[in-house]
Every structure is written in C-alpha cells, then in structure tokens.
Amino acid sequence: MNSIASTTERRVFSEGRLSIGLTLPLLRVGNVVADFREQVELAALADALGFRALWVRDVPLNSADYPDPVGHLDPWVLLGALAMHTTRIALASGAIVLTLRHPLHIAKGAGSVQTLSNGRFILGLGSGDRPPEYAAFGRDGEERRELYRVHWETVAAALGEAPRVVADRRPEDAPEFMLLPQPPSPVPMLAVGSGGQSVDWIARHSIGWMTYHREPETQRARHSMWRAAVERLPTPGFRAFGIAMRLDLSGDPHERATPLSLGYRAGRDALLELLDDMRGNGTHHVTLNLTSDRPVREVIEELAADVLPHFRT
Template structure:
C-alpha cells in the first residue's frame, strides 16, 4: 500500500507474522462488557506484546446469531481504546459498509486515524445478518454492488480534495470536501471474507484480504491463489484454547483448536511459512487476563 499508515506498517511492514486479538477481551459475548475491565485488559495486552486489537461492527442485535460483538459502536469504542493505549494497532473486523453511508464511514475513520496517531486499519465487509438489510432499507441482493460503490466513495473522499463521485447514496459534485484526510493520505481496507466480490476485484481494490479460520488444506489453497494474484497481505483468525499440558495434541474447537503451547508454536510458524501475515486470535480461559498473558509468554514471544 502506498503511503501506508502506522498501523499497516506495523502489521505488514516486514515478513514476520504479527498477532492480534478481538474485543470483547472478557467473556461478555451476549451482554454489555464491563468497560473498565475491557480497557484495563487492552492495556495489559499492549504490554504483553500483542500487535493489534480488533473491534467488530454489529449494528443490531439478532438473538438467532448468538452474540452482540462488543456491543459498543466501533468508532466510539476504538476512540476510547486509543486514549488508553500508545502503540498497539486498532482494527475493525469488520465495518459493514453496506449498512453505513460511506461519507459517514470516511469521516469517522479518518477522525479515528488522527486521534490514534495513525494506528487504524480497516477490515470492511458486506454483512451477513439477513434481517439487517431490511431494517436499513438495503436490498440484500444488491449488497455486492453497494460494497464496491462504498469503497469507491471512501477512496475518493480520502484521496481527493472536493471529489466528484456519483453513487446510490448521492452525489458529490466538487463543491464539498470530506475532512480530515487520513494521516497517510489514505486508509488501508482489508476485504473480509468474499464480501460478495471476485478474488480478482479484491486483489485489485483492497489492501489485503481478511478471511475466517479455515482447515489447513483449504487455507493453503486460498493462500496459493491469493499470492498468485498479489503480494498484498493475508489475515486469518483462530480460536486458541491453551491446554495445561504444553505437549498436548490439537483438538478442534469452534473456529480453532485446543492444544499445547508446543503445537501452537509450530502451527503459527507454519502459518508464517505459508504466507499468512497477521492472525487474529480469540484466547479462551476462565481467567482471561491470565490466559492472554500465558499465551503471549509461551507462544507469541517464542515465535
């Protein structure tokens, strides 16, 4: 990415695998998390050496889906986190572009980029909760086209002064500008999942690809295909349930594994060798702070 911001450079600036995690950091999946506990743990994770903290964008609560994300709006929440941290990168995983006006996204993201001293990286998505489209007056069948148009508006709003662009959301005719501009002149966009797009489009228009946890063979085929198209970064996710026995063999859990530290070290080294640039982990444990501290000490620090 040309004129990469501070966040993009830390996560993808060299060949080393970087590691982040996602809110809520505590175990509050269906209720509002305790703000002070979350912020205190975010500070601890920065001290432990994690590279990034990612916040989800869940505009409405749909009980059938099973969780509320971290409950709070990602712009408001990450602004609060920015004030309590210094260097850890702040990411969205991911902003649902189809349900937000792109000019609002452009201004909110650029504002957070400034307030965090350039630490923001944006995962962006087309959405996956059917009732939300009707609630927001969006035709579900058109979300792929809406996603592409939103990206086009964001790029124009960030890169150009008094842009001229016409989309389903309205017209910029060159008499209005969107400020502030990002600290590095643009903001990195990581397309999440397929976002209703072809891989060719993602490789050409996004600054990286963020994909959910995949079986090894599938992941490697995706990585091979991606790297045949582009040198842009690839991000994936993994649930981590660290066993007490450091030599425990892996067992599958939802979106990841329960295993010993030795196996996780080897797995992360494999991910690095296969071409994964950043991994977003969700660490399980009755005492989340202790679980994150242990994972950082016996896995991340040893990579």
C-alpha cells in the same frame, strides 16, 4: 504514503513474517456481558505486552436467533476509546459493515480514528453475513455486491492520498465538500471476507485479505488462490493475507491441538506449531478470538511471555 501509516501496516502485515493480534471483546467462556471499562484496560495491557493489533467488530443488531449473544459497542465509539488508551498497537475494524452504513459516515469515522490514534488505524470492511439485517436497514440483500463496490470507491476517494468527497447527488448549486480534520495519513483499507467480490478485485483494491480460520488444507487452497490473484496484478507487489482464529488456550502447555469451530483448543507448544505452520504457508497476521475458562488476563500474559517472542522481529 505517509511514514506513520506505512509503519503501522508493516508492523501488522509484512512479507515472510507473522504478527499476532487480539479480537475484542476479550471474555472468559460463558460470559456474554462485557465490562467495557475492563476491555479498555485489557487493550492497554495488550499494547504494553507487544501484541500488534486490536480488532473491533461491527455488530449493529442482536437477535435471539443469532449465535453470538454478546452486545458489542458501536465500533467507532470503542475505537475512539482505544485510540486514547493505547500508544503503539494498531487498531483495526474487523469489519465495518460497508453495505449498511453510508460510505461518507464510514470515511468520517475512519479519519477520526486515524487522527486520534496518530495513524494507527486499519479500516477493515465487510458486507455483513446476516441477511435479515438488510431488511431492517431498508437495504436489498440482492444488491450487496454492487453496494460493496460503490461504497468502497466512495470511502477510498475520501481517505486516499488526494482526499475528495464523492457526493450521492450533486445539484448545480452544490458546494465542494471536504472531510475535516484531515487525518495525519491515508487510511489503509482491508477486505475482511470477500464482500461478494472476486479475489482479483480484492487484490486490486485492498491492502490485503482477512478471512476466517479454516481447516488447514482448505486454507492452503484459499491462500494459493490469493497468491495467484496477487501475481496477476499489472504491477505485482505485496498484499497481506490474515486469519481470524478462535483459541481456547489450555493451562497444560503440552496439550495437543483439537479443532474447534473456527479455531483450536491447544496448549502453547501446539499453538506455536500451528502458528509457525501458518507463517510458513504465507499468513502474515493472526488475530486470536480468545475463548477459555481461564482468566483472560492470565491467557494474554502467557501468550505474551511464551508465544509472541517466537514471532517478534
């Protein structure tokens, strides 16, 4: 594997270590309209302050029935902007909806971001968790698991060490296709959620498994299941385990942690304890979905000054 890609992966996922990233958009609680020029500025700040990854979601459609009212930019457009305004931080999709996009379009987008970012992209892929969107895109939700596997194989073929285009159909007079420009390095592919697959399938095909925060005992059980799947591989090796966690960082550094949906409200002392426990239990990366009534820049700067140094190597 190309050294640039290996360096990016190691900076985000490394055995025995924990790295910290941020999930975009970075909004103050109650604000559901993002100023994306400001988001790019905050991303550049996170890069300068030493966060390891910026995560971008793929939310193709909004509905009044959905709990998330935020309008998200198309992920490829936003990732392209981030690639041009950052220099070291990894860029990750969390996650491109593999089942609702043509896999060759995904491969083209991923290769483009890898090229613009000089090898800093990690392609997180999910199957989507909103069944009505399948109907809107003319897809059968019952085919989600099979679509995920088939599309994954097509993307992997296009982005691997020996890139090749797997066409849906190949008439007798069809030419051989290629995706150009070729990125500077293969694009790492990461499973975000299960995509309807077993942990053994994920361990065989992905650089790791990214999942939502859960109550600690449940999370420990999921991690044990993951480690067992990794150990069952024909050639066991490192496979990452990461968590996306909501965080309301209190202005009181000594405030104890209180559970929230998909995360915690906590002061930085309690946050350090939570993160240290996650590291000890085998988590390699945590991306923080910030939700606070404090100014976002203030929260980012506090995390950089008082939390990141404890996990920096």
